[in-house]
Amino acid sequence: MSKERLLILDGHSLMYRAFYALPALTNSDGIYTNAVYGFTTMLLKMKEEFEPDYIVTTFDRKAPTFRHEEYKDYKAGRKRMPDELQGQFAIVRELLEKMAIDIFELDGFEADDLIGTLSVFAEEQGLEVFIITGDRDALQLATDNVKVVINKKGMSEKEIYDRNRIIEEFGVTPTEFIDVKGLMGDASDNIPGVPGIGEKTAYKLIKEYKSIENLLMNIDKVSGKKLVENLNTYSEQAIFSKKLATIITCVPMEMDLSSIKSKENYDVRAVKDLFYKLQFKSLIDRISVDDDSVEEIFSADYEVIDNLQKLSELTFEIKDTIYIIFDIGDTNVFSKMCLNNIYINYKEKNYLIKLDDLFKEDEEKTISYLKTILESNDIKKVSHAVKNAYTALNKKKIKLHGIQFDTELAAYLLDSAKKEYSLETLMDTNLRISIKGEGHAKEINKVALLKKLYEILEPKIKEYEMEELLYKVEQPLTEAISYMEAEGFTVDKTNLEELGVKFAADIAKLESTIFVLAGEEFNIKSPKQLGKILFEKLDLPVIKKTKTGYSTNAEVLDALVDKHPIIAEVTKYRQVTKIFSTYIEGLKPVIDTDSRIHSNFMQTVTTTGRLSSTEPNLQNIPIRHEMGRAIRKAFIPHNDKCVILSADYSQIELRVLAHIAADENLIQAFIDHSDIHTKTASEVFNVPMDEVTKVMRSNAKAVNFGIVYGIGEFSLANDLNISRKEAKTYIETYFERYPSVKKYMKDIVIAAEENNSVTTIMNRRRFIPEINSANKMVKAAGIRLAMNTPIQGSAADIIKLAMVNVFDKLKEEGLKSTLILQVHDELILNVYRDELKQVELLVKDQMENVVKLLVPLEVEISIGETWYEAK
Numbered sequence: 001m002s003k004e005r006l007l008i009l010d011g012h013s014l015m016y017r018a019f020y021a022l023p024a025l026t027n028s029d030g031i032y033t034n035a036v037y038g039f040t041t042m043l044l045k046m047k048e049e050f051e052p053d054y055i056v057t058t059f060d061r062k063a064p065t066f067r068h069e070e071y072k073d074y075k076a077g078r079k080r081m082p083d084e085l086q087g088q089f090a091i092v093r094e095l096l097e098k099m100a101i102d103i104f105e106l107d108g109f110e111a112d113d114l115i116g117t118l119s120v121f122a123e124e125q126g127l128e129v130f131i132i133t134g135d136r137d138a139l140q141l142a143t144d145n146v147k148v149v150i151n152k153k154g155m156s157e158k159e160i161y162d163r164n165r166i167i168e169e170f171g172v173t174p175t176e177f178i179d180v181k182g183l184m185g186d187a188s189d190n191i192p193g194v195p196g197i198g199e200k201t202a203y204k205l206i207k208e209y210k211s212i213e214n215l216l217m218n219i220d221k222v223s224g225k226k227l228v229e230n231l232n233t234y235s236e237q238a239i240f241s242k243k244l245a246t247i248i249t250c251v252p253m254e255m256d257l258s259s260i261k262s263k264e265n266y267d268v269r270a271v272k273d274l275f276y277k278l279q280f281k282s283l284i285d286r287i288s289v290d291d292d293s294v295e296e297i298f299s300a301d302y303e304v305i306d307n308l309q310k311l312s313e314l315t316f317e318i319k320d321t322i323y324i325i326f327d328i329g330d331t332n333v334f335s336k337m338c339l340n341n342i343y344i345n346y347k348e349k350n351y352l353i354k355l356d357d358l359f360k361e362d363e364e365k366t367i368s369y370l371k372t373i374l375e376s377n378d379i380k381k382v383s384h385a386v387k388n389a390y391t392a393l394n395k396k397k398i399k400l401h402g403i404q405f406d407t408e409l410a411a412y413l414l415d416s417a418k419k420e421y422s423l424e425t426l427m428d429t430n431l432r433i434s435i436k437g438e439g440h441a442k443e444i445n446k447v448a449l450l451k452k453l454y455e456i457l458e459p460k461i462k463e464y465e466m467e468e469l470l471y472k473v474e475q476p477l478t479e480a481i482s483y484m485e486a487e488g489f490t491v492d493k494t495n496l497e498e499l500g501v502k503f504a505a506d507i508a509k510l511e512s513t514i515f516v517l518a519g520e521e522f523n524i525k526s527p528k529q530l531g532k533i534l535f536e537k538l539d540l541p542v543i544k545k546t547k548t549g550y551s552t553n554a555e556v557l558d559a560l561v562d563k564h565p566i567i568a569e570v571t572k573y574r575q576v577t578k579i580f581s582t583y584i585e586g587l588k589p590v591i592d593t594d595s596r597i598h599s600n601f602m603q604t605v606t607t608t609g610r611l612s613s614t615e616p617n618l619q620n621i622p623i624r625h626e627m628g629r630a631i632r633k634a635f636i637p638h639n640d641k642c643v644i645l646s647a648d649y650s651q652i653e654l655r656v657l658a659h660i661a662a663d664e665n666l667i668q669a670f671i672d673h674s675d676i677h678t679k680t681a682s683e684v685f686n687v688p689m690d691e692v693t694k695v696m697r698s699n700a701k702a703v704n705f706g707i708v709y710g711i712g713e714f715s716l717a718n719d720l721n722i723s724r725k726e727a728k729t730y731i732e733t734y735f736e737r738y739p740s741v742k743k744y745m746k747d748i749v750i751a752a753e754e755n756n757s758v759t760t761i762m763n764r765r766r767f768i769p770e771i772n773s774a775n776k777m778v779k780a781a782g783i784r785l786a787m788n789t790p791i792q793g794s795a796a797d798i799i800k801l802a803m804v805n806v807f808d809k810l811k812e813e814g815l816k817s818t819l820i821l822q823v824h825d826e827l828i829l830n831v832y833r834d835e836l837k838q839v840e841l842l843v844k845d846q847m848e849n850v851v852k853l854l855v856p857l858e859v860e861i862s863i864g865e866t867w868y869e870a871k
Helices: 011-021 034-050 066-070 088-098 111-124 136-141 163-170 174-184 199-209 212-217 225-233 235-245 268-278 308-317 355-374 387-395 407-414 423-430 439-463 467-487 493-518 527-537 554-560 565-583 626-634 652-661 664-671 676-685 694-708 713-720 724-737 739-755 776-812 833-848
Strands: 005-010 054-058 102-104 128-133 146-152 157-161 296-298 303-305 322-329 338-346 349-354 381-383 403-406 433-435 489-491 600-602 612-614 642-649 757-759 765-767 818-823 826-832 859-864
Touching (some): 005 111, 011 128, 054 111, 111 146, 136 174, 157 163, 163 174, 225 235, 308 355, 322 439, 338 355, 338 387, 349 355, 349 439, 403 407, 403 467, 407 423, 423 433, 423 439, 467 818, 493 626, 565 626, 642 776, 652 739, 652 776, 676 694, 676 724, 694 713, 694 724, 694 776, 776 818, 776 833
Parallel strands (some): 005 128, 128 146, 303 349
Antiparallel strands (some): 322 338, 600 612, 642 826, 818 826
């Protein structure tokens, strides 16, 4: 019969390890959770692996221990626990209580002493013990039945030590391990040890003499004058250090196995509720029992609408709000995108509209009935992720109207940092209901619960004052971008092929040049082979190494650019091959049957609020180099009756900065229509504007945009290749000229620290847990986000609202010209030549008057026969 098992968790050690192993995590209330998440992950992993019969956790208390009383400097110098970690101990205690895991702690003793006492007691009771810790001090407790599990490398690896493993690995017994520490000391606990004796010497001495006491009795046999002198001088300190390092195993506390709650004796639902609150979605399913009653299982009845008679009856029955989900097929390929089924919940009844059956009976009548419901503004629709529904329905000449609430967009606005916003995930985290079933049954369950989800999300949108952002910007934008995707951007395949031939020739030429400079042929794309050429054959200075060899990343190549002509050629080769593979070879497969590329625009991806383009990403075509800009030559109007129009906001982020900071000097510069970079250069370098040189203007531009992104003197110095002192002077002078910008930067950081978030001019909110991190690098990143997010996010708000207004105005005036692309601060339109003047005025008016700022918004319009010409 196997022994029962006790799992002892070293609470403080595991919480510290989890806190520093994981990035700063918070839930939507801004509560830090990374240490709790890591601790819980380890706990569940250990439960699964060791299947303990009993689990306890030990914690240190704030009260001084007997060691502090005997040695006032014990653990002196330790850093104060970070506030972000301190607040998580109450949460982990709540979790342990709900999981019925007993907590042992006692004034006057450390957690190690409780662990030692518990392990001895449990072993005497015939139990096998596993001590889970990150502290090697616990190795002294190992026996044949007491095993110490040391977490390593964050939380991903562990080592299990029993008595024999310690002897094999260290050459000393667990008890002798205490003597080793007594000799070498411990800086983390401020245990002094013997000066001059390090780990290697300590192990050597104890292996030979077995204990400090025996070593001191045989000191005449020890070689090394200085070592003997130190041992004699600090003999009492060595004995005292050993005492400090010894874990007590007889702490006076009551222990009874029957009082340690069994692993089965806890409220699973309460634990899951806490996980939902903490938003530990990945851990919820790991808390399971056989009884399904611990979580709500939902399964709804529904009626199938598969003939015109039933559809007609439903059409005349529906008069007001419905909850609706659209089943769209082949969403990644525009020409294949189609509407498969529609699921509706109306007045507590659920319906599956099977379109295949209905279209087979009579497609024209089916569409007519659907129009009655879907095109009515009086019938309000609550739905989820409706963008593709607009597109699929439009293919059937059905215009979707009356969208009241899109739960995907609402969830995104409430927390833009989530990885995804699927309906199943939102119901799981908000309703705490597990959606069961497959196929139609599962979708029916979702639509049946959509009302409940709406009733949770809609009040939150009001609470955070995001009504305008949702109802005036994001939801109307969904329709605009669905039509923009449907329009697509026409591609000249012949031009693309010709560019491909030219790029292939350039790549071949670059390869030949690189091989000549290297003196041999090799795989330029292989970092390993390139590293050998650069750092072994050409003997260039090694900048950085990786686990597998030499680093040859862009940063390394930049540092070596003046060391050898091969560096510039390799950099250019990488640029050309990337453009060739991504934007020539990569674009060919995504040109649809209509010779257009229908990019997919996502509203719920970026934390800043910007749109994201995928499949393919047309927003990231490189434009810094001519070879990248040349790709735009392949993008042309739909036909010879049209041209490409580009409408680009001029310096929108700087204008937003002027507005948010309310800086009089910056505002006046924009009101006067000054060249803002020349104006800044004049201010920073204290010269008249007509004496500003190109270099001054370029440096001022770097400062202007750097300030927006919270740049520091070190980064600015690197960017401009100047000294840090000079960069510091630039920044200080800038803030002297624009004092309200400096005040804004200071105030927004303070606000972010207080709220764990910042907002834009239209109340778009972004959580920034990094702002309160104890880690200086993480906090610095949080500060930069706090400074930049309101600016970049406000610019995103403005361009989105402008898209909505331009889209609506084009429809209102019955124009054929259409939006076809958005690239950050720029709108691209396919414009019919006979509408050009009208559209030009319309777009400029709508974009420049979209919001009222303290500075004017200015839009630059350009026109061309290709996207390249238009820019």
